[in-house]
Amino acid sequence: MTISPLQKARYQYEPKLPGMLRSGVDKIAVKEGEPTQSVADQETIKSLFPNTYGKNEITFVEGESTASPDKQVVGVILSGGQAPGGHNVICGLYDALKAASPENVLIGFKNGPSGLIDDDFVVFDDEFIDKYRNTGGFDIIGSGRTKLETEEQFKVAADVAKKHGMNAIVIIGGDDSNTNAAVLAEYMAAHDTGVQVIGAPKTIDGDLKNDDIEASFGxxxxxxxxxxxxxxxxxxxxxxxxxxxxxxxxxxxxxxxxxxxxxxxxxxxxxxxxxxxxxxxxxxxxxxxxxxxxxxxxxxxxxxxxxxxxxxxxxxxxxxxxxxxxxxxxxxxxxxxxxxxxxxxxxxxxxxxxxxxxxxxxxxxxxxxxxxxxxxxxxxxxxxxxxxxxxxxxxxxxxxxxxxxxxxxxxxxxxxxxxxxxxxxxxxxCAFPSNFDADYCYSLGYNAALLIQNGFTGYLSKISNLSKPAAEWVAGGMPITKMMNIERRHGEDKPVIRKALVELDxxxxxxxxxxxxxxxxxxxxxxxxxxxxxxxxxxxxxxxxxxxxxxx
Incomplete structure (x- = not known):
């Protein structure tokens, strides 16, 4: 395959990680924060998410690891429109899993959430991953706009996860996709499937953010x-x-x-x-x-x-x-x-x-x-x-x-x-990601692996202090339900992540x-x-x- 000089050089770029993630996955501990509640409609959201609501925000710090030593088999999905850096989320996730144990496995489901339902997948290895480091686009596995929102879909997803021995699914997407991630996480917890669900904040529109999620990637x-x-x-x-x-x-x-x-x-x-x-x-x-x-x-x-x-x-x-x-x-x-x-x-x-x-x-x-x-x-x-x-x-x-x-x-x-x-x-x-997005996305993926290894579900991978150099970034997780409220969608009241509009003040x-x-x-x-x-x-x-x- 013929590649451009810039493409070749970008393959070799080594993304910068937050300082606390550089210690090695076996030297990262969890610091518990305060319990959370949804941005609005607290009682309704709590009743809809009894197994995943109100969890604590967490931060990763240097210390004795509490991560599970068990083999990790993780599925990953790209959902919705493309955003620069998506490939690096997958690369960071892959590298963190392999750093913890070469036996860990990352499965990519093709063409968005439908790939999970159809069991259409690829198992990543070094050769496959290395072709997509620091590059734009979602062509590593493709994306799609199928919504995971019905009991039937959730059951199929649980069955596919069981077939592969998966213990976690990472959904890389925007507000709607991460709303689906929250609902899927609740289903998996309610049915005691043993499958964790983690989200990553993606959208070039910039409307998936709050005091905790300072920027969406892309x-x-x-x-x-x-x-x-x-x-x-x-x-x-x-x-x-x-x-x-x-x-x-x-x-x-x-x-x-x-x-x-x-x-x-x-x-x-x-x-x-x-x-x-x-x-x-x-x-x-x-x-x-x-x-x-x-x-x-x-x-x-x-x-x-x-x-x-x-x-x-x-x-x-x-x-x-x-x-x-x-x-x-x-x-x-x-x-x-x-x-x-x-x-x-x-x-x-x-x-x-x-x-x-x-x-x-x-x-x-x-x-x-x-x-x-x-x-x-x-x-x-x-x-x-x-x-x-x-x-x-x-x-x-x-x-x-x-x-x-x-x-x-x-x-x-x-x-x-x-x-x-x-x-x-x-x-x-689908532009080549800027150094900021290359670093941020790689950190989001690496951090998602740590959330999985430490047993969290229904969380959004969170990297903060982003206006500072990457060494000063802070890694952790935030329950997705914290961002949710009830909105009227297609004639029904639905729990959704609230879009962040431009604040005029x-x-x-x-x-x-x-x-x-x-x-x-x-x-x-x-x-x-x-x-x-x-x-x-x-x-x-x-x-x-x-x-x-x-x-x-």
């Missing part, structure tokens, strides 16, 4: 990748001086990615979905906000700029959310067939006009026709609008163009507005808010450049701006 690499691209565009914009670039970035429910990219590049505009919701901003108000920047910059002779748009921002606009809800209702059941049978967009438009309330139709009617049509593209499995398919970067540039046209007619705006559009998403999900957003008025008018761009893997630590091992500000 966020560092993905945002640095996007920031490099945005910085390149900013430099091009400042060179050509004739285009406004509207850039949509991944982040369906939270705006952590957009905010971090803005902190790294200082664009003229960055929308934050959580602020849009808090201020109940309308589409027109958002368009005016962007148009103000365009107009002020044009007055300075700068007919160019950069605006960052979070992927899910339209869902946070109250009037747009109401429109989506009405469209979902309008096309429920047989009405969808009636609508789809109409031969022309003109006839479909009249159908929509007659089916919406006056208020929602007014919102619908200001949308560009291509965006109107995107609202009626293929529905999700529940029959709802797939909001992620809406090209919000084109929506806002079109609304801004209309605002500027009105201003030009009034004589208040005399500039030129030429928009270009971009969407950065998949570009960041948090330091990262406050820094952004304190500076954005200047960035909106001035050309204050930063050009972070490509991720660096070799060189000075202050360049190669940088954490995100978000993490640095949060821990100042």
């Amino acid at each position: 966020f560092d690499t993905a945002t640095k990748t996007y920031a490099e691209l945005i910085g390149n565009i900013e430099r091009d914009a400042n060179s050509a001086k004739k285009y406004w670039h509207f850039i949509k970035v991944m982040g369906r429910s939270a705006s952590h990615v957009a905010l971090e990219a803005a902190l790294q590049t200082q664009p003229n505009i960055c929308l934050i979905s959580e602020e849009v919701a808090a201020k109940k901003m309308s589409l027109s108000e958002i368009a005016d906000y962007i148009a103000d920047s365009v107009e002020k910059r044009a007055a300075n002779g700068d007919n160019f700029g950069v605006a960052i748009i979070p992927e899910g921002v339209v869902e946070f606009v109250p009037e747009f959310s109401a429109l989506i809800a009405e469209i979902n209702e309008l096309l429920a059941g047989a009405k969808a067939d009636e609508f789809n049978a109409l031969p022309t967009w003109k006839e479909k438009y009249e159908f929509i006009k007659n089916g919406l309330t006056k208020e929602s139709f007014e919102v619908f009617d200001i949308l560009p026709e291509n965006i109107q049509q995107q609202l009626f593209l293929e529905r999700d499995p529940h029959g709802n609008v797939q909001v992620s398919l809406i090209e919000s970067e084109k929506l806002f540039s079109a609304l801004v163009a209309n605002k500027l046209k009105e201003r030009k007619e009034k004589g208040t705006y005399k500039g030129k507005f030429s928009p270009l559009h971009h969407f950065f998403g998949y570009e960041g999900r 948090g330091k990262p957003f406050q820094f952004f808010a304190d500076n954005r008025d200047n960035w909106a008018v001035e050309t204050a761009y930063l050009y972070p450049g490509a991720i660096q893997y070799y060189g000075p630590e202050e360049v190669c091992d940088l954490t995100t701006k978000t993490l640095k500000l949060e821990q100042e």
Whole structure:
């Protein structure tokens, strides 16, 4: 197999571990912390997780090991969307198991949770693992979005584990995947299967975090990748001086990615979905906000700029959310067939006009026709609008163009507005992990093995103090139930991990808010450049701006 020089060099990179994990697995002890409770709905969560709720947080320290000397047979699953560093979680898990005993076994289940149910697996060895060290992607075993949530699935999982003599399963995933891990852990404990379940916090969206889980893995690499691209565009914009670039970035429910990219590049505009919701901003108000920047910059002779748009921002606009809800209702059941049978967009438009309330139709009617049509593209499995398919970067540039046209007619705006559009998403999900993510993920995997060897279940692998050098990181575990609350999902109350949204009173957003008025008018761009893997630590091992500000 032909590999690139960087790929070859990354195979040989040795990830840094927290200091207490460097003593050797036989010299690591457990320090018990305080009992925990869920973030909300404590009595309900406790009743649903009687065997795994309320457990203590734990920290690993140097000392006499209490780990089991028994042979460990562990299964591992990659679940959900890709995130840089996933391979290193598996490598760290493998190395820790083999350091404890060469007899220990790591089994990788292919293509996500369905691999466990179908018993589709590979047994890892050194040759297999060494091909994936410090590399991006999830191609080592593949991933999938099958949910483990039914009694039937749990029974099959228990049977597969018994067949292989497995004593533990590690689920590497986001909030939904680790919710499934918590439920699976409870099932395994309730049925006395002897199978432990450990989670690892993955998602580039950055919404799987709290005071204990300081960052989800992949966020560092993905945002640095996007920031490099945005910085390149900013430099091009400042060179050509004739285009406004509207850039949509991944982040369906939270705006952590957009905010971090803005902190790294200082664009003229960055929308934050959580602020849009808090201020109940309308589409027109958002368009005016962007148009103000365009107009002020044009007055300075700068007919160019950069605006960052979070992927899910339209869902946070109250009037747009109401429109989506009405469209979902309008096309429920047989009405969808009636609508789809109409031969022309003109006839479909009249159908929509007659089916919406006056208020929602007014919102619908200001949308560009291509965006109107995107609202009626293929529905999700529940029959709802797939909001992620809406090209919000084109929506806002079109609304801004209309605002500027009105201003030009009034004589208040005399500039030129030429928009270009971009969407950065998949570009960041499988990048070579940054040194931070390579180290963090390897530590998460190594730490997961220690949680298993010390008999814990229903825990999330936890590495903290992340803004410091890796030698000062702290390893331990946190019960997954601590992050859970009850939410309404598909008409039922479900225990789920609460998504962490951007905190408008948090330091990262406050820094952004304190500076954005200047960035909106001035050309204050930063050009972070490509991720660096070799060189000075202050360049190669940088954490995100978000993490640095949060821990100042």
